[in-house]
Amino acid sequence: MMEKVNLDGAVVNRIRFKLNGREKNLDVASHENLVDLLVRLDHFSARESCGQGLCGCCTVLVDEIPVSACLTLAQLVDGSEVKTAEGLAPPGELDFVQRAFIEEGAFQCGFCTPGFVMMTHALLKETVDPSETEIREYLAGNLCRCAAYPEIIRAVKTAARNRPERTEKP
Amino acid sequence: MRGFEIVRPTTIERAIELLESGDPGVRPFSGGTAIMQMMKTGMFVPERLVSLAGLSKEHSAISVDGEGGMKIGAMATLSTLERNDLVQTCFxxxxxxxxxxxxxxxxxxxxxxxxxxxxxxxxxxxxxLAALDAIAILRGPSGSREVPVADLYTGYYETVLEPGELVAEVVIPPSDGASAIYRKTTSRTADDWPMVGVAASLRLSGSRISSARVIVSAATAKLQRITAAEDVLTGQGPSREVFADAARVASAHSDVIDDAHGSSVYKSALVEIEVRRGLRDAFEGETAE
Known part of the structure; x- marks a missing residue:
């Protein structure tokens, strides 16, 4: 089989995956990680910061599971469904977790916020009403250099109270 | 990190074939969290990564037999281990x-x-796993073999694995009433890599310790089972003095190394403290956090 090479001289393979519900079908180089790929697709919410999986700024959901996109080889999301902060609500709108972060002022510079928001989604999917300890343990791998941690913990609790499936019930 | 090939075999036999050459640029890739960092820093320059993500579900299964022995497929994630009911009950x-x-x-x-x-x-x-007497089942080009987890390592980042050999499964014998603990000390932040890791297991028969395991890691170049400390414990009645003796012996027999986490003198002192506390925790039972 002939190898296909991109403009940088890197060997590429075609992958198909869903990004925030939309089918993507494109050539990906073997060395690209998932943050590189998302940036190429104009998705900027996942940021490569530490590059080692310990800061959480690049958290995305792959098949509903939170992972560090900086440690995920892009070719290996072939066949998966990737969700980023951009896909949480229609353009111009915010979902209940994002609104809770604003309500509680749970950020200053905002760089780490998409990662915290995606982790919060994953936590609330696993645990309906997380305790403060559960929140702290689950988010221990996300760093906020502005140290908005008390507000972030409050935002998670607020999001847990305001989740749609809870407020929609009569 | 460019110009390498990622292959995704769907059977372990094919994965072994793809890895068999022993070429240092060819490596298996499962979760990738460690190897990605080696690739990013240029410590490892891949030619071919053999992704194991496409292997069938049987390779991530966890099961328990009638006696309480456990089998863990090598592709089980650490999250699965954390949440699995059988693991929580048995180990x-x-x-x-x-x-x-x-x-x-x-x-x-x-x-x-x-x-x-x-x-x-x-x-x-x-x-x-070494403190639980777990056995790693290795599969490679010449078939399968069993190696106790305590004997898997030959040095710093060095294992007994031959080219093309993969850890396929882990088998843990029934706990048979033994109580096991793991303690780690981190020198910088709570979630840092450990400077000292101590795993221990105690089994009591009446008022005597019938078997003990003492494992030291992180402070040493490879994990070390300290049989001299186990010998101090076996046959004795559990007491502060016996645990303190075993801890002194464990520290004296650990081949502790200096690194960025701390000096060998400091780590040796901590090994003694952690083994002593670990044995107490194991004696006090599973409720000790």
Missing amino acids: PVLARTMKRLANVRVRNVATVGGALSHGDPHMDLPPV
Whole structure:
């Protein structure tokens, strides 16, 4: 089989995956990680910061599971469904977790916020009403250099109270 | 990190074939959390990565037999180990250890097989499995063989794995009433790599210790089972004095090394303290956190 090479001289393979519900079908180089790929697709919410999986700024959901996109080889999301902060609500709108972060002022510079928001989604999917300890343990791998941690913990609790499936019930 | 090939075999036999050459640029890739960092820093320059993600589900299964022995497929993630009901019931020390290992995202993708075969002495899972007398089932070009987890390592990032050999499964014998613990000390932040890791297991028969395991990791170049300390414990009645004696012996027999986490003198002192506390925790039972 002939190898296909991109403009940088890197060997590429075609992958198909869903990004925030939309089918993507494109050539990906073997060395690209998932943050590189998302940036190429104009998705900027996942940021490569530490590059080692310990800061959480690049958290995305792959098949509903939170992972560090900086440690995920892009070719290996072939066949998966990737969700980023951009896909949480229609353009111009915010979902209940994002609104809770604003309500509680749970950020200053905002760089780490998409990662915290995606982790919060994953936590609330696993645990309906997380305790403060559960929140702290689950988010221990996300760093906020502005140290908005008390507000972030409050935002998670607020999001847990305001989740749609809870407020929609009569 | 460019110009390499990623292949995704769907059977372990094919994966072994793809790895058999022993070429240092060809490596298996499961969760990837450790190897990605080696690639990013240029420590490892891949030619071909053999992704194990496409292997069938049987390779991530966890099961228990009638006697309470457990089998863990090497592709089980550390999150699975943390949450699995059978693990929590039969070997709660494993689930507890996972809670303080890296973070949720790493545990979601990192695998048992990867944690065992990477050979980094700072990893938490190998010492715990060694204290439980776990056996790694290796599969390679010339078939399958069993190696106790305590004997998997030959040095710093060095294992007994031959080219093309993969950790396929881990078998843990029934706990038979033994109580096991893992303690780690981190020198910088709570979620840092451990400077000292101590795993221990005690089984009591009446008022005597009928068997003991003492494993030291992280402070040493490879995990070390300290049989001299185990000999101090076996046959004795549990007491502060016996635990203190065993801890002194454990520290004296540990081949502690200096590194960025601390000096060998400091770490040797901590090994003694942690073994003493670990034995107390194991004696006090599974409720001790």
